Amino acid sequence: xxxxxxxxxxxxxxxxxxxxxxxxxxxxxxxxxxxxxxxxxxxxxxxxxxxxxxxxxxxxxxxxxxxxxxxxxxxxxxxxxxxxxxxxxxxxxxxxxxxxxxxxxxxxxxxxxxxxxxxxxxxxxxxxxxxxxxxxxxxxxxxxxxxxxxxxxxxxxxxxxxxxxxxxxxxxxxxxxxxxxxxxxxxxxxxxxxxxxxx
Amino acid sequence: xxxxxxxxxxxxxxxxxxxxxxxxxxxxxxxxxxxxxxxxxxxxxxxxxxxxxxxxxxxxxxxxxxxxxxxxxxxxxxxxxxxxxxxxxxxxxxxxxxxxxxxxxxxxxxxxxxxxxxxxxxxxxxxxxxxxxxxxxxxxxxxxxxxxxxxxxxxxxxxxxxxxxxxxxxxxxxxxxxxxxxxxxxxxxxxxxxxxxxxxxxxxxxxxxxxxxxxxxxxxxxxxxxxxxxxxxxxxxxxxxxxxxxxxxxxxxxxxxxxxxxxxxxxxxxxxxxxxxxxxxxxxxxxxxxxxxxxxxxxxxxxxxxxxxxxxxxxxxxxxxxxxxxxxxxxxxxxxxxxxxxxxxxxxxxxxxxxxxxxxxxxxxxxxxxxxxxxxxxxxxxxxxxxxxxxxxxxxxxxxxxxxxxxxxxxxxxxxxxxxxxxxxxxxxxxxxxxxxx
Numbered sequence: 001x002x003x004x005x006x007x008x009x010x011x012x013x014x015x016x017x018x019x020x021x022x023x024x025x026x027x028x029x030x031x032x033x034x035x036x037x038x039x040x041x042x043x044x045x046x047x048x049x050x051x052x053x054x055x056x057x058x059x060x061x062x063x064x065x066x067x068x069x070x071x072x073x074x075x076x077x078x079x080x081x082x083x084x085x086x087x088x089x090x091x092x093x094x095x096x097x098x099x100x101x102x103x104x105x106x107x108x109x110x111x112x113x114x115x116x117x118x119x120x121x122x123x124x125x126x127x128x129x130x131x132x133x134x135x136x137x138x139x140x141x142x143x144x145x146x147x148x149x150x151x152x153x154x155x156x157x158x159x160x161x162x163x164x165x166x167x168x169x170x171x172x173x174x175x176x177x178x179x180x181x182x183x184x185x186x187x188x189x190x191x192x193x194x195x196x197x198x199x
Numbered sequence: 200x201x202x203x204x205x206x207x208x209x210x211x212x213x214x215x216x217x218x219x220x221x222x223x224x225x226x227x228x229x230x231x232x233x234x235x236x237x238x239x240x241x242x243x244x245x246x247x248x249x250x251x252x253x254x255x256x257x258x259x260x261x262x263x264x265x266x267x268x269x270x271x272x273x274x275x276x277x278x279x280x281x282x283x284x285x286x287x288x289x290x291x292x293x294x295x296x297x298x299x300x301x302x303x304x305x306x307x308x309x310x311x312x313x314x315x316x317x318x319x320x321x322x323x324x325x326x327x328x329x330x331x332x333x334x335x336x337x338x339x340x341x342x343x344x345x346x347x348x349x350x351x352x353x354x355x356x357x358x359x360x361x362x363x364x365x366x367x368x369x370x371x372x373x374x375x376x377x378x379x380x381x382x383x384x385x386x387x388x389x390x391x392x393x394x395x396x397x398x399x400x401x402x403x404x405x406x407x408x409x410x411x412x413x414x415x416x417x418x419x420x421x422x423x424x425x426x427x428x429x430x431x432x433x434x435x436x437x438x439x440x441x442x443x444x445x446x447x448x449x450x451x452x453x454x455x456x457x458x459x460x461x462x463x464x465x466x467x468x469x470x471x472x473x474x475x476x477x478x479x480x481x482x483x484x485x486x487x488x489x490x491x492x493x494x495x496x497x498x499x500x501x502x503x504x505x506x507x508x509x510x511x512x513x514x515x516x517x518x519x520x521x522x523x524x525x526x527x528x529x530x531x532x533x534x535x536x537x538x539x540x541x542x543x544x545x546x547x548x549x550x551x552x553x554x555x556x557x558x559x560x561x562x563x564x565x566x567x568x569x570x571x572x573x574x575x576x577x578x579x580x581x582x583x584x585x586x587x588x589x590x591x592x593x594x595x596x597x598x599x600x601x602x603x604x605x606x607x608x609x610x611x612x613x614x615x616x617x618x619x620x621x622x623x624x625x626x627x628x629x630x631x632x633x634x635x636x637x
Contacts, residue, residue, distance in 0.1 A: 035582040035597045036605075042577040042597055047383055095629040140389040152594035156601050163608030167615050174619035178626075 007109055008192045012072075015063050016189060022056045023165060030162050053133055060126070075110050076119045083112050094178065104196050117168075125164055132158035281317055282307050284326040294436065296408035300452065300498040301565040305407030313406055314566045329362050364396040372396075393593060395493040398456060398586075399574045400567045404498055407566070409434040409448040415503040417554035419444035420531040442528050444503075454496030454563055456587055458485035463560075469546045471511040477501065477556035478513065487592020494590055497560040504557050505533055507541075509549035513557070516540040 008016070029052065031037050032045035040048070067073040085101040092098075102111040110118065135147070135154045142149065179185040180197060188194025285307060292298030296305075311318040316329070364372075371388035375381040390399075404410070421428055421441055432438035434448045462484045472478050485492030505514040516533065517540035520526030525539030533552045541548035579587045580597030587595060 033580070033596055034600060041575075042580045043383070043575060046386070046576065046580075050382055095625055097630070097633055140392075150594070152599070155594060155596060156604055159600070160604055160608065163604075163612060166608075166612050170612060170615045171619060174623065177623070 002195045002197055004193055004195050005104070005106060006192055007104065007106055007188055007194050010192065011066055013189060013192060015059065015066065018059055019056065019063070022052050022059065023169065025052050026056065027162060027166055027169070030159075034159060034162075050137065053137075057130065060130075075108070076115055076122065078115050078119060079112050081112060086111055086113050090178075099197065104194070121168060125161060125168070128157065129161040129165070132161060280325050281309075284330075288326075292411060294411075296405065297411045297436075298500075299561050299563075299565075300405040300410030300449075301401065301561075301563045303405075303408040303410070306565070309407075311569055312572075313568075315569055316567060317565075331362065364400075365391075368396070393493055395459070395495045397562075397564055397567070398494055398496050400570075401454065401496050401563050401565075402568055402572055402574050402578075403451045404454055404496070404563050404566060405450045405452050406568075409436060409450045410452070410498065411436070411446055411500065412449045412452070412498075413445075413447035413501045414443070415445040415554075416505060417444060417503045419527070420533070422531075441531075452498070453586070455499050455560075456494050456496055456590055457483050457560065458487055458489070458492040458590070458592070459483040459495040459497075459562060460485040460489055460492040466513065468515055468544055469512065472513065473511060474506060474508065474553075474555045477558040478506075479559070480513070480557050481559040481561075483560055483562065494587065496563045498563060500559050500561065502557045502559075503554045505537055505552050506555040507537070507547075507549050507551060508553045509551055510547050512541075512546060513555075514541060514548070514552065515544050515546070517543065 026049060028037070028039060029045040029049035032039055033042060033049060039045070082101050089098065089101050093101075100111075104111075132154050135142075135149065136151075136158060138145070139151060139154075176185045176189070177183070179188075179194075184195055285302070285304060288302050289295055289304045289306070290297070291302075296303030306314060306317050308319050309317040311321050316322050316324040370391050372391075373384035373387045375384055387399075418439070419442060421439075427441035428439055429437050429441070430439040432446070432448050434450060436448050437443070437446060438448075439445055460483075464479075464482050464484055466472060466478070466480045483495070483497065505516055506512070507514050514537045516536040517524065517526045518528050518536065520529060520539075522529040524530075525532070525535040527533065527536035530536065534550065537552050538548050538550070574586065577597075579585050580595060582598060585595075585598055587593075587598070
């Protein structure tokens with residue numbers, strides 16, 4: 001039996017997709033500045049990276065506000081139940097058509113593994129990346145702010161963060177295809193409505 | 200200069216600077232007209248110890264030096280100009296643009312493309328607009344003391360010290376033409392504490408006349424059937440000259456970059472050096488740790504010079520003089536020229552002459568190109584062959600990275616990609632199988 005659920009509000013979808021585009025763009029321009037790829041040239045890559053970074057900060061500020069005012073932050077509180085079943089599902093069950101052990105509901109949209117992954121993303125990776133970004137941006141002001149670091153260290157942390165984002169992106173994009181049918185999660189993220197299988 | 204007085208002093212200013220006993224502080228021996236002539240007719244005879252010709256005279260059998268009309272010139276003294284300063288400074292090293300590569304006669308009627316400040320139709324600066332003078336102390340680097348003045352806007356109290364780019368432009372010179380805010384210009388300003396203005400604004404040197412880049416004295420003194428040889432290089436100046444040896448020239452050259460605090464180290468006459476080639480004659484001082492040092496552009500000049508292998512000394516040969524004096528340009532014998540030259544300099548000579556490779560560096564500060572020709576970000580911020588490829592002591596984004604971090608990062612991402620591809624592949628294959636079984 002299938003049920004149609006409204007899971008993602010309009011703001012949530014806007015936030016998700018804008019963030020996705022900005023992060024992909026930041027990865028491209030960032031790796032261009034890193035010297036790995038060449039698309040736009042250093043100068044444009046640098047300027048656009050800075051502007052895209054600011055855009056992401058503004059978006060994140062709205063995102064944080066939204067999470068707290070709507071209580072959506074509660075979706076990220078880690079829980080212990082069913083973790084081993086979910087791991088079993090992704091390593092075996094999924095290949096044999098077994099049902100997902102976790103049931104998505106508007107009041108618990110994220111499965112326990114997702115909770116941990118997104119919590120890590122939000123409280124570790126984002127802050128690390130934003131903090132190092134600000135440090136790099138205001139490099140010239142360090143002596144006046146009493147910051148005693150060197151550019152290389154900070155740049156390396158920022159690069160490590162970029163790799164972590166890229167890693168996340170690869171896995172995340174793949175996992176978005178594990179719905180039934182494969183595009184059902186994607187469709188949900190676009191339209192807000194997702195068809196969920198009921199056991 | 201030692202032992203070649205009457206030739207060199209035609210520029211190194213003074214009247215009758217014939218030998219090493221000349222007193223540089225005697226005012227009546229200072230030549231005023233060489234700087235303050237505005238008529239352009241004041242010329243010195245090249246080999247007359249700093250005196251102008253008072254009668255018509257012929258130099259080297261070819262060039263006529265007309266007698267100078269001193270009273271006409273004296274009625275027309277005035278401020279120095281690019282032409283009057285250039286009479287010496289453009290020709291240092293013995294010819295137009297030879298020595299420095301950023302100061303040559305094309306600056307007299309410079310275009311904006313060549314030099315934005317001395318652009319004859321634009322700002323039209325004279326040399327002294329930057330090389331400001333206080334009672335004839337001309338601002339500029341003086342051998343081992345850096346050029347005076349601080350690296351910020353020159354206020355009236357700093358009068359006389361307006362030489363540095365920052366004296367006129369300030370340390371954060373890039374401002375948006377319209378609007379208040381341009382992050383790119385802010386970032387350019389952020390560079391000026393480590394990267395000198397000249398580094399970005401003199402993208403190429405020798406943009407006027409070709410400059411000498413290599414000078415091999417060891418081949419000098421060859422004759423063709425008793426006649427001196429002069430072979431022209433494609434750029435114009437000689438590639439071989441019996442008096443000078445083998446020469447190489449360049450135009451539109453890419454500078455080399457070094458940390459530089461405004462002072463140089465010189466190999467002093469009489470200072471012993473091993474023939475570990477090349478021997479550095481003049482090199483900029485500076486390091487990334489030193490707050491006064493920044494990255495500057497330099498002309499690199501290579502050469503092959505006579506060397507005394509026994510005393511381990513660079514030889515100062517006598518070049519100019521009459522036949523029989525030992526002067527190389529008269530007798531063409533390195534041993535004799537070395538003996539005569541070293542004797543005048545008061546230095547020992549073993550009687551042996553070999554040739555060693557030498558290198559010297561000249562800081563570039565002239566021929567500031569228009570702003571649209573300034574270096575682009577990617578000329579430095581690039582993995583391979585950037586302008587600053589050899590500069591140490593900075594983390595230069597785009598050039599520098601940690602190979603370990605990159606390796607781990609890419610491996611992790613590639614594993615993730617391979618992992619999900621296999622996972623997805625299995626899902627597809629097994630789903631098909633179970634559909635068939637149904």
